[in-house]
Amino acid sequence: MQELPTFIGQLSALQKLGFNRCWRLRKLPTSLGQLSALQNLDLTDCLSLVELPTSIGQLSALQNLDLTDCSNLPELPTFIGELSALQNLHLWGCSSLQKLPTSIGQLSALQNLDLNNCSNLQELPTSIGQLSALQNLNLWGCSSLQELPISIGQLSALQKLDLKDCSSLQELPTSIGQLSALQNLHLNNCSSLRELPTSIWQSSALQNLDLNNCWSL
Secondary structure, X not given: OOOOOHHHHHOOOOOEEEOOOOOOOOOOOHHHHHOOOOOEXXXXXXXXXOOOOHHHHHOOOOOEEEOOOOOOOOXXXXXXXXXXXXXXXXXXXXXXXXXXXXXXXXXXXXXXXXOOOOOOOOOOOXXXXXXXXXOEEEOOOOOOOOOOOHHHHHOOOOOEEEOOOOOOOOOOOHHHHHOOOOOEEEOOOOOOOOOOOHHHHHOOOOOEEEOOOOOOO
């Protein structure tokens, strides 16, 4: 199956839609945006998926969007920022993804952002600092990521920041000391990290700091 029928948008009571391991699925119909009750959309391992419809922003009830291992997905549509109920966004293994749209900062309900193994992700937008509900930011294995935006210090609810195996990351912004709720900071195998900002010692809630194999420190 490479495409879905357009009449799928007529399923007005649908709450959960899963296409796990639909390896030939290339795109979703525009009518997807008509699923006003949809809470969970699982596209895990849709290896041929190359785009999301702009109508995805109309899914006002969507809480969980799983795009794990959609390795040929090059970008997210700007309209993703209109998902006002979205709590969990999983982009693990989206290795073609180079950047996130600025509109991601509009996801006011987002609690978990998973970007693990997005090996071509080069930067995070400044707008990420607007994610006031974000508790977990996972960037493990983002080997092309060289820096974090200063605005990351605005994430007042952030409890976990995972930067394991970010082998190109050379420094952390001084604003990281402003993360008053941060409990877990994982920097294992950040082999290019040269120093830690002194502001990190202001993180009074920090319980776990992992610096194993940070050879350049």
